[in-house]
Amino acid sequence: MGNVRTFKAKTLVPGKVTGPALITRERLSFQGFTDAEKGIFHSPQTELQGKSFKGVVLIYTSGKGSSVGPSALDLACRYGNCPAAMVNLEIDPFTVQGCVMQKIPLVQIEDASIFYLAKNGDTVTVDADKGEVIVS
Amino acid sequence: MRLNEEQQKILDGKKGRILQSAMMDLVKYGTAVGAEEFVPITSAHNAFQFMGRVARCFPPRGRLLTEKDIDKFSEEIAVARVKVKTTVNPAIMDLRKWRQMGADKSIYDSVMRTVEIARKCGIMANYNCIPYLTDNIPLMGDHISWAETSACLYANSFLGARSNRDSVEISLFSALLGITPNFGMHLDENRKGTDLIDVQCELENTSDWGALGHFTGERVGVGIPVFIDLRRPSVEEAVQLAAATNSSGGGGVPLLFIPGVSPEAPTVEAAFNGDKPRKTYVFDEAAKRAIYQKLNCNPEGKVDMVNLGCPHLTLHEIKELSRMLEGKRVAKGTKLWLQTTSSFRALAEQLGYAQIIEATGAKLFADACLYNWYVNTPVKRTKMNRVATDSVKNAFGARRSFHSNIFFGNTERCIDIAIKGGV
Numbered sequence: 001m002g003n004v005r006t007f008k009a010k011t012l013v014p015g016k017v018t019g020p021a022l023i024t025r026e027r028l029s030f031q032g033f034t035d036a037e038k039g040i041f042h043s044p045q046t047e048l049q050g051k052s053f054k055g056v057v058l059i060y061t062s063g064k065g066s067s068v069g070p071s072a073l074d075l076a077c078r079y080g081n082c083p084a085a086m087v088n089l090e091i092d093p094f095t096v097q098g099c100v101m102q103k104i105p106l107v108q109i110e111d112a113s114i115f116y117l118a119k120n121g122d123t124v125t126v127d128a129d130k131g132e133v134i135v136s
Numbered sequence: 137m138r139l140n141e142e143q144q145k146i147l148d149g150k151k152g153r154i155l156q157s158a159m160m161d162l163v164k165y166g167t168a169v170g171a172e173e174f175v176p177i178t179s180a181h182n183a184f185q186f187m188g189r190v191a192r193c194f195p196p197r198g199r200l201l202t203e204k205d206i207d208k209f210s211e212e213i214a215v216a217r218v219k220v221k222t223t224v225n226p227a228i229m230d231l232r233k234w235r236q237m238g239a240d241k242s243i244y245d246s247v248m249r250t251v252e253i254a255r256k257c258g259i260m261a262n263y264n265c266i267p268y269l270t271d272n273i274p275l276m277g278d279h280i281s282w283a284e285t286s287a288c289l290y291a292n293s294f295l296g297a298r299s300n301r302d303s304v305e306i307s308l309f310s311a312l313l314g315i316t317p318n319f320g321m322h323l324d325e326n327r328k329g330t331d332l333i334d335v336q337c338e339l340e341n342t343s344d345w346g347a348l349g350h351f352t353g354e355r356v357g358v359g360i361p362v363f364i365d366l367r368r369p370s371v372e373e374a375v376q377l378a379a380a381t382n383s384s385g386g387g388g389v390p391l392l393f394i395p396g397v398s399p400e401a402p403t404v405e406a407a408f409n410g411d412k413p414r415k416t417y418v419f420d421e422a423a424k425r426a427i428y429q430k431l432n433c434n435p436e437g438k439v440d441m442v443n444l445g446c447p448h449l450t451l452h453e454i455k456e457l458s459r460m461l462e463g464k465r466v467a468k469g470t471k472l473w474l475q476t477t478s479s480f481r482a483l484a485e486q487l488g489y490a491q492i493i494e495a496t497g498a499k500l501f502a503d504a505c506l507y508n509w510y511v512n513t514p515v516k517r518t519k520m521n522r523v524a525t526d527s528v529k530n531a532f533g534a535r536r537s538f539h540s541n542i543f544f545g546n547t548e549r550c551i552d553i554a555i556k557g558g559v
Binding site for chain 1: 161164165168169183189192193197198199200201283284285288300301302303304305306307320357358382383385386388533535536
């Protein structure tokens with residue numbers, strides 16, 4: 001476990017969870033880019049196409065796009081496909097709004113090195129109560 | 137957050153489940169973003185398309201809703217009622233010409249039931265995406281809570297009203313309570329530029345303004361752009377700039393400044409309010425061309441659908457389109473669909489523009505949004521493999537939602553394509 005890295009984080013939505021990482025430097029929207037029922041990104045316009053977001057710690061630059069983004073996230077959660085936590089570098093209000101309503105821990109980190117220090121499938125603990133993201 | 141006595145009562149559930157749920161989520165949201173209190177609002181703009189969708193804004197969450205859940209919710213929301221002027225985004229169909237869009241009676245009935253509940257709830261179901269030009273026009277300094285990707289940006293930037301980028305849910309909660317968390321765009325200190333956009337080419341039509349918006353949203357990400365060397369836009373050009381900026385794949389722009397046009401920014405200095413821009417981006421002829429190339433994946437061939445009116449057409453645009461289309465005929469096998477508001481269509485009919493347009497075989501629809509119709513209406517879908525449009529928002533969204541090949545070009549080019557049946 002020599003590769004454990006801890007990132008300081010600002011908490012937006014509290015909670016503590018551990019899950020596998022799903023990472024992209026892209027900005028993401030759930031509206032138009034996801035299949036709620038299958039719990040996957042289905043749009044060819046994201047490099048996460050085909051990947052499941054169910055139970056993952058989603059690490060990405062920021063949210064984007066439509067004001068119905070939180071509604072698309074809501075539908076995915078109603079199908080049982082809720083992500084475990086979200087980690088953003090920049091904060092778009094729609095992401096906060098979606099996470100608040102679905103009780104998904106959300107933090108903001110400044111250190112972009114997470115994009116090359118963590119890879120898909122790494123175990124990530126988001127401790128939004130302490131303000132930490134731990135990659136192991 | 138600090139709550140007053142009345143707000144605390146609502147939070148404690150003394151005013152019913154719906155208002156309590158709205159207050160709980162607004163408090164959690166306000167806490168997340170560091171708001172210390174609420175600010176009273178004068179208007180809201182959100183969505184009220186069909187009850188199954190509206191009901192999803194509220195608990196129970198985490199499971200699919202049954203018909204019984206939705207019926208119970210419909211009764212509750214009608215009683216809760218909104219506290220401020222509230223309008224809504226486009227519907228999933230034209231409320232009068234739904235048959236021509238291919239919808240069936242059961243969908244129509246469910247939409248009309250939604251309209252009735254909206255009325256009981258105090259919501260003006262105007263079903264359009266340009267409320268700032270029609271039924272919901274805020275004044276400078278008004279605190280408002282608006283969803284809709286482009287309307288919020290327009291109201292902040294060209295009217296000087298104050299709205300954060302609120303989702304459909306947050307805006308509906310704010311409407312029901314008459315308040316919204318006081319942070320972000322509601323506060324003077326946050327209403328200043330972050331990035332400079334230096335415009336070094338001519339913008340000739342609304343599509344060019346859309347291209348500028350796409351460039352801006354993509355480059356700025358999360359921020360507030362200030363434009364220099366940009367001529368004054370027409371209202372229609374300003375609409376396209378706002379719509380394209382926030383459908384660009386960037387992180388989201390709540391406010392933009394065109395010095396001398398935006399009411400809060402008489403000068404560039406005033407727009408930045410003492411700050412230095414963090415970055416400068418140059419929009420020149422090459423940058424403009426690159427946006428057109430990026431949005432065009434349909435260089436030639438037959439076109440199934442030419443779609444104009446994203447955001448909804450103004451009366452002026454309808455008049456201009458009637459002039460361009462008069463005496464012409466839309467090609468067989470190609471559809472020309474235009475979208476506007478019910479109010480502008482009524483005027484267009486009264487003034488004879490609608491008749492000239494429809495004599496060509498084109499359809500002038502009201503209320504509807506092409507996406508809402510396409511995504512939500514379980515009807516035999518109109519062929520839309522190849523779509524032409526003059527709107528960046530439409531071009532970007534159509535490619536994503538319909539996986540269509542897109543032609544993006546100015547209004548004249550699009551009309552030409554509709555007449556010829558292809559590019």
